[in-house]
Amino acid sequence: MEENRQPQIYQSVSILLDYPTPNLVEQTRQCVDLLKTDYPQAAEQMTSFRSFVENTPLGRLEEVYTGTFDISPACHIFAGHILFGESFKRGAFMAGLTEEYQKHDFDTGKELADHIPLLLKFLGELESNDTFANELISDCLIPVFQKMNANFEDDSPNPYVPVLRSAIVVLEGAVTNGLQG
Numbered sequence: 001m002e003e004n005r006q007p008q009i010y011q012s013v014s015i016l017l018d019y020p021t022p023n024l025v026e027q028t029r030q031c032v033d034l035l036k037t038d039y040p041q042a043a044e045q046m047t048s049f050r051s052f053v054e055n056t057p058l059g060r061l062e063e064v065y066t067g068t069f070d071i072s073p074a075c076h077i078f079a080g081h082i083l084f085g086e087s088f089k090r091g092a093f094m095a096g097l098t099e100e101y102q103k104h105d106f107d108t109g110k111e112l113a114d115h116i117p118l119l120l121k122f123l124g125e126l127e128s129n130d131t132f133a134n135e136l137i138s139d140c141l142i143p144v145f146q147k148m149n150a151n152f153e154d155d156s157p158n159p160y161v162p163v164l165r166s167a168i169v170v171l172e173g174a175v176t177n178g179l180q181g
Helices: 006-016 024-038 040-054 058-071 079-084 088-103 116-125 131-150 161-177
Strands: none
Touching: 006 024, 006 116, 006 161, 024 040, 024 161, 040 161, 079 088, 079 131, 088 116, 116 131, 131 161
């Protein structure tokens, strides 16, 4: 890998895992283009998601997103919920994340600290040799995406499955290639 596109890839995947906007078609195309060079397997998986967003009205995209991430607790969009459930450990985890965000002057907007798209955006802003980036990937994001992916069969009709599968490929690839941030 000549140029480290990892931060852009994290940002791009985070957008696809966030609530759909009218820009989702273009954002999905950009993500697939970014993945082609370093993660061709993930780019190939994402073509079905791209096709889905290109052919689905925004209102339906919002319904599918809500059904996938907000209604189904097995695939919740909050890392702390997936890792710890509703326990004091989630609160401690979120407090630690908030501290890291503040250390790096990272604006979380109105999102909870453990919102998965927010974590990916933050990861995209960290340096590749940042210890916290390594921990965030290994101790949080990889286990979270493994649990999310385990909720779907390989032939699942859910259109977000390729995004979830691609995310784990990117995160595991970053660890293997030493390109966390």
